[in-house]
Amino acid sequence: MQSQNDQGGEPNNALPPSLQASAELQFLYNYLNDRLFDGKLPHCMVVYTRKPRCFGYFAPDRFRNLDGKLVPELALNPTYLSVFGDLEAFKTMAHEQAHVARYFFGPLNRNGRKSSTGYHDKHWGAVMRQIGLMPSNTGKPGGKQTGYQMMEYVIEGGLFERVCTELLASGFKLIWGDNIAVRTTHSGSDDGACSHLGTTGNVKPAKKDRIKFTCPSCALNAWAKPSAKIACGICSLIMTSQ
Numbered sequence: 470m471q472s473q474n475d476q477g478g479e480p481n482n483a484l485p486p487s488l489q490a491s492a493e494l495q496f497l498y499n500y501l502n503d504r505l506f507d508g509k510l511p512h513c514m515v516v517y518t519r520k521p522r523c524f525g526y527f528a529p530d531r532f533r534n535l536d537g538k539l540v541p542e543l544a545l546n547p548t549y550l551s552v553f554g555d556l557e558a559f560k561t562m563a564h565e566q567a568h569v570a571r572y573f574f575g576p577l578n579r580n581g582r583k584s585s586t587g588y589h590d591k592h593w594g595a596v597m598r599q600i601g602l603m604p605s606n607t608g609k610p611g612g613k614q615t616g617y618q619m620m621e622y623v624i625e626g627g628l629f630e631r632v633c634t635e636l637l638a639s640g641f642k643l644i645w646g647d648n649i650a651v652r653t654t655h656s657g658s659d660d661g662a663c664s665h666l667g668t669t670g671n672v673k674p675a676k677k678d679r680i681k682f683t684c685p686s687c688a689l690n691a692w693a694k695p696s697a698k699i700a701c702g703i704c705s706l707i708m709t710s711q
Contacts, residue, residue: 490645497562504632505600510569518544525561527568527586551646559633567596589619601627682708
């Protein structure tokens, strides 16, 4: 007979949340590596990050083991992925994997060194188009295809669309994500009041002509009528009332 834990009735021998989250990220990395890059990409330490204004990033040689082996870090932002869903997670993973491919297999820069991982150059863009994603600084057709801040959109009928359609049809989904609907932070007051991103229970907001809205990622603030719907101009996330 299995014993139960004290925080939700799951068996004590169930896989812990941290391992579940890590396993699903690693599965996604491996799946897209196999299907989009023929399994040629090296291993990375795949993690979550809450870095503001960032869907994800790739950074070489960020982790080192006791034997001196170095591996890159590839990170995804759970806040963005919880807002935009699994397909955005797949796009972000593939976007960063294109950086991995560019770094390890692309040409050296004019100084004979590995290229910068922060700039999206034409060689990175060529990798993206090859796997079925079109670079665009706006995330839409017609945007710039090179630069420091870059998004992408799915090429209709391309490899990425086919591969991810199959993955979604298999029932795969990311189990763990950011709890952006009910995240609270201490206000610093002695009464322990909290600010809420989203609403819970039957608490009604006070009637005010203007209230504060905050981006859940970069914490940019704005003030507007309580009925307003505001998107952050930096992160494109829906700002939530305080």
